[in-house]
Amino acid sequence: MEDNNRNLILATVLSFLVILIWYTVFAPEPPAEQSGGQPVTEQGQTVAPATPTAPSATTTADLGGDAAAGAEASVGRVLIKSPSLEGSISLAGGRVDDLLLTQYQETLDPNSSNVRLLAPSSATADPALDTAGAKPYYAVYGWTASAGTDPGLVPGPSTVWSVESGETLAPGQPVTLVWDNGAGQVFRRVFELDENYLFTVSQRLENNGDAAFSAAPYGIIARHGRPDTQNFFVLHEGAVGMHDGELVELKYKKIVDLDPLEREGRADLIPVNENGWIGFTDKYWMTTLAPAPGQAFTAVIKYAEAADIYQTEARYPMQTVQPGTQLTSTGYLFAGAKVTEIIRDYEETPGIQRFVDSIDWGWFYFLTKPIFSLLHWLNTHIGNMGWSIIALTFILKLLVFPLARKSYISMAKMKELQPQMEAIKERTGDDRMKYQKEVMELYKTQKVNPAAGCLPVLLQIPIFFALYKVIFVTIELRHAPWIGWIRDLAAPDPSSLLNLFGLLPFSPPAQGTLLHSLSLPVLAIALGVSMWMQQRLNPTPTDPAQKMIFAWMPWIFMFMLGGFASGLVLYWITNNVITIMQQYSIMSMHGHRPDLFGNIKAAIPKRSRADGGATKDGKPEGKGKGK
Template sequence: MDDQNKNLLIATALSFAVILGWFVLFPPPEPTLDPETALPTATEAQAPTVATTPEAAPANQPAATQTGATEVADAPRVPIETGRLTGSISLAGGRLDDLSLKDYRVTRADDADIVRLLNPVGSANPYYALFGWAPGGGLTLDDVPSVLTDWTLETGETLTHDSPITLRWDSPAGATFRRTIAVDEDFMFTVTQSVENTGDAALTLAPYGLIARHGEPVELKNFFILHEGVVAMADGTLAEIDYDDMTDFAVVPSEGAQAEVTQVTESGWIGFTDHYWMTSVIPENGTAFRQVAKYNAASNIYQTEAVQPTVTIAPGQTQEVATQLFAGAKEWETIREYQNRGVDRFIDSIDWGWFFFLTKPIFWLLHNLNLLIGNMGWAIIGLTLIIKAILFPLAYKSYVSMAKMKELQPQMEKIKERAGEDRQKLQQEMMELYKKEKVNPASGCLPILLQIPIFFSLYKVIFVTLELRHAPWLGPFQDLSAPDPTSIFNFFGLLPWAAPTPGSLLALVFIGILPLLLGISMWLQQKLNPAPTDPTQAMIFAWMPWVFMFMLGGFASGLVVYWIANNTITFTQQYLIMRSQGYKPDVFGNIKSSLSRSSKTGQK
């Protein structure tokens, strides 16, 4: 096997070694319980654990209350109607449990249903947000609003971005509870809770906001490259907890639940993230609160909470607290704007992965190219051109070195003949030749090493970010986040039926246009290098383009577009640089020298 092909194999092995080493040295943080704040004591105020059956409550603790599917379904509702959202708020508990996103559809079909984010109890997949006050200091559950409290609409008729609503409930303990709900033009709700103490005794309560999800999402991807589950920020530290990991938390026997508790001192948020959508409770900056991720095994309910410090309200006084709730699409620009307004590191709610130092700038560049060009497919090709331009100095040195190595090929063959089976002599004479001719045989490794993390980062960007969802390019390629929809089976999109389902046996055989172009571009690029002298190695390299062609057939088409563009640009660069060094590459044969010096060297 010649040195160039050795370099390629070494570079590939080193690339995977680097990635493996990164995972070993910098593993994702495991969620751990803080022993000082792990679980609240029986005397602390707690947010209620939502359950499907009533449970007895220990002394001084709120009971796990019954959600009451019938009561929630029959309760009056207040409509939500903005430019981007539609839904309603149930007056049973004042819960935000019906919300759909007008700008997004389940599929690309014009008549497809819009994406529904939140669902009420009694539906197939209940998912909702609740706010309230946990009792303390001798108060009972009857003294505070519960998850089934019948609220009265005090002001407003429909919640819009410029018309908030206010709910009211009068407590038997002599307090008036109000809840004002506002929403902006995007996806951020502001819930302002107030308690007016009209009684004779002081009230001790703790405000909370929680998000409950009954069971795992129906569309749970369960893919290693994507995080789905709890996402939380606590004083600058990001935590991501998968659904299956929530069952590993310490058991809370009194509630039949498992919980992960973190004490936040200044800023943070907590909620659930899906592939493209998210809900998060966000207390005001500068407010300490207890951040809880909880799983109720008995009712199969996942729950996140933000419980703020207990307050004491004297007779005649009013206490007010405002909490934000994000419920919507993980749009980069929208989330970045909320971060600029004070939501700490909110942009990290998007799953950038361990290579965030690459995925973030790559997405930023891709996003801005898309804004400039107006087409995500051409933006990917533009991104490829920019990446190749940045790496060009390294690539130039690599291709120049490769050209020099080809020039030295005849001398290297003579050294191999003289050394025979003496490997030590062979290596010594080769090193002397490299030193004499000032050639570095390993110089071709670095561009390949850099390409691998860039490729993985772009794969992450294309798979995870919402901006690639249903992003069209041209012709039949109308969703760059999905695999190539063309196939020999449907005559590359000309016949009116779908290609075989990705992952099926037919999909492996009947590949589409993009995988074919990928295989051809890899084959052309490979032809710039002579075949290895070893027959086994030659066979492996000959089959490599076609193996990759079938392997990547089920990948997101945007990623395959990037790889085709990368191969095409690499081929063009290498071809022109090798010609500039005096070689005329013949892609259908071996590289032929046009220098007489080369011919003379070969005759010696």
């Protein structure tokens, strides 16, 4: 039994240490406050950046300076309106730079504003746009002139476009922008939008001149300044992409640390032969460029240090358009929420390869993906994520039940051997080697595996981390309510023992803080009690050190997990309750009914019991025995 307890303690302590290190060492840091801005000269004058694909270390997609602000205010905008998005396209550069996610709010407050995804670089120039506090973040398209061709003959970030057709970009209502370079070439940009978050962008070059004309289309996503991130090591935020089946992830710090390449600044150039996409991802939101399947391009991740702008680019090969012909380059822009079902559908149509992997499934992706799929399926039938998590826990426990059954049967057999082990201990005294040898011979004779008891605990660790990942990164859990005061299963339980769960007239500590964890929310208390009750089903270890560890473990976990997502704590509580029921039933079926309530009474300090109480073996015991 001591070997069994030792293995169980080892598994529990290891899992505890992993979670403790995770929670303390890698806790999220306060978001970095970095403001975006324009590159300036030593004299303080604003520098107008070059064409985005020009090979320059200071290349940016920004319009640049006061001229940009004036252009933004004067040329107007094309409205965007769909069931999922609202915003506008600036005719200055033809940029998608104003986008709200209408199905998501910043907070749980009913009056909270919608989540803003994209914002223009000169927001103050257009008072009609409420972008206060939003860092510039936008998508811009253009063309690169061939060597020896005047760059002014192709549209760039500062080009002012005209609306040729369409008034509002909406599902089934495309908008076409047009620009004539005056030298025989006409450029058109056609925007289409579905009911969710996918823009189809077609760039057309019509050559009405007398000679061939060569140019290369491109798309850029630019972010001014480092965005506010979670700064959590288990969550990827930064550049994300796929090139020919290989996932690319680069955090903002790594982008800044890129080695400067000749004529490209700090950049990472990735050639894509057939299928790929590139962009920026946040925890729940993403903006991504996806060329048409089968289209070769160069994916670029770069940082313009002088302008403090992060960029991802899709650069297409140079194309030559003969007189009297035209060229069309079609790609896609995803700008929205990372809803698993939606982005998985985009893998089918239009065929964006492995797009669902833009969600950070983590190290245990082989568990995380099926667990999320099952949870999502349950939620579609139950209609409540909290009850779906409880149902998921029952299913997971059912799947591992054969292993758990063997464990509980082994514990019952170990209980049978308890008197013989006590006799061996009395006979061997302090000779640990002799004691261990005789105990192992007893195990071998009785065909008992002392390690079987810790297998369910070991199996629980990857399941726990996989479910943590599901709750932490998937938007389906964001602002998902359960019952009563639990209105966001992705956030910690907002209740607090410090204000007697709302009875006292002051606010509890902020969620996610260490003080909030110490304030003991309701779910944290329930977790500690359920772990303690589960522990009382097992015989108390004879070793004092083991006994002390077992005594403290439930309460340490209770305080430590108080700041975890309430959905994860709910899973753990449900798991403990099911384990208690399973263990009690199986051990009872094998003739060893645990005296759960007797053990609980024995564990309560300063509680005397009359003679005649029951021991774990069901035999009469004297007063104070079993403590």
